[in-house]
Amino acid sequence: MTPDLFGRHRAVLPDWLALYYEDPLEITHGEGRHVWDAAGNKYLDFFGGILTTMTAHALPEVTKAVSEQAGRIIHSSTLYLNRPMVELAERVARLSAVPDARVFFTTSGTEANDTALLLATAYRRSNTVLAMRNSYHGRSFGSVGITGNRGWSPTSLSPLQTLYVHGGVRTRGPYAHLDDREFIDACVDDLRDLLGHTRAPAALIAEPVQGVGGFTSPPDGLYAAFRDVLHERGILWISDEVQTGWGRTGEHFWGWQAHGRSGPPDIVTFAKGIGNGMSVGGVVARAEIMNCLDANSISTFGGTQVTMAAALANLAYLLEHDLQGNARRVGGLLTERLRAVAAQVPHVREVRGRGLMIGIELTRPGTDEAAPEAASAVLEEARAGGLLVGKGGGHDTSVLRVAPPLSLTVAEAEEGAAILERALRSI
Known part of the structure; x- marks a missing residue:
């Protein structure tokens, strides 16, 4: 982001207005399932502005x-x-x-x-x-x-x-x-x-x-x-x-x-x-x-x-374009891929969801105790790898939320899963 934008944000906007990341991200433009930040970095978007960019960024028809x-x-x-x-x-x-x-x-x-x-x-x-x-x-x-x-x-x-x-x-x-x-x-x-x-x-x-x-x-x-x-x-x-x-x-x-x-x-x-x-x-x-x-x-x-x-x-x-059908097919593949990864990561308690609405719940290994610090760490690592995901859960916010545009391709699902795998293994 622009160096002083965070400071300007804090000076005029409420303290309770939540921001992701230790170094908050300014998204300047997007296309398809990707967005770019002010520094020119490209990200695969697995959160779609909180499930809002439903079909694609800059969809020509829209x-x-x-x-x-x-x-x-x-x-x-x-x-x-x-x-x-x-x-x-x-x-x-x-x-x-x-x-x-x-x-x-x-x-x-x-x-x-x-x-x-x-x-x-x-x-x-x-x-x-x-x-x-x-x-x-x-x-x-x-x-x-x-x-x-x-x-x-x-x-x-x-x-x-x-x-x-x-x-x-x-x-x-x-x-x-x-x-x-x-x-x-x-x-x-x-x-x-x-x-x-x-x-x-x-x-x-x-x-x-x-x-x-x-x-x-x-x-x-x-x-x-x-x-x-x-x-x-x-x-x-x-x-x-x-x-x-x-x-x-x-x-x-x-x-x-x-x-x-x-x-x-x-x-x-x-x-x-x-x-x-x-x-x-x-x-x-x-x-x-x-x-x-x-x-x-x-x-x-x-x-x-x-x-x-x-x-x-x-x-x-x-x-x-039957994006509901695409959500079922690609979402099913992505969920199974993430479950295979999760089986090897002690922090992951559960991978759940339907279609392209997938949650990865993180806990302290060997317990059911929420691990919000692990969720934050994975969020940061995923961003560093070129992937944006969300967070959620109870007051502990220990669930990673995966909800990309419904036009997600199989290749993009595989790419995102690979980045998430590296991020999850990093904790």
Whole structure:
């Protein structure tokens, strides 16, 4: 980076604004699955701006759509008819599988989850919300109030009463020793017991794969079993697809579909990858839920024309090139390669994930004790080798997060795995 940029950053931006690396990195441009820094160093990008560059850096179809739309009009707000917004809403509604779907666009996943909470609490006339332990749903006052990850929850104050449910982490906690069927049964029993001690909640909000939490997930079918219990009481199910949507998990287009025998969620939230770097988020809900608000509202920047044009082009590219299938194929190869490496590295407790959403959990050898210092060391070594990855986990941040653009090639997967192998062996 420019020598004085870090100092300038620290002088005007908050201390709590996290930065990776001892010598923070300034990324100046990207192409495909690669980015370059201010010193001209080239990196294979296995994090995509936190799972946001979903298809590729500088994807020609997206940059062309942005340029052409910017040449016409960039923004007008939702007070006026907006053709790109309507067209994208139509596509998202069809893809969502939510019956009689309505779509509202926001600028981020945080704002999408806040909107979902507003809808659910207004529809159910309750400010009690069920959330998963180890979850993350955003940085706003409302979404922090339902975040079950201590490292990303800076205040205990909240406009909501939040009750946390077991099940988001398969290999830790009181039910980790059970097999999958027993695990699901125990979590359902816990949910029933919890509901017996509280007034009717508005909704359960859950990430099918916990993102910031370290790419953890329950056995397939858990949220379907939860949905049966919730449905008995009229409680809504909100699926936070900010990180899992659009085919990233490979096996399914939406993460909730791994738990789909009870049908689609009542509300789906999305963001990140759909805009391929542009600020696009949103909420899909049944019409009766979306239309339950009895006051006017608008969005100044949600659904603005230039971001909608980018998302339309990005979504078309993803579907036409079967990037979900690529995530399944290349992600499967990458996961197996990393598991083979992990078997020889005492610090690695587990390699887990789906598609191109892979977590490598590090612990102190011979224990289940988290090793955040090892995760930081691997992050630095990977960068030195020309690879960018992310971090996550509980408050200990001891999980490496691997989530490259969905157009990743087999050769790039092998290259990245080799760099990660050297970095992991260095600890």
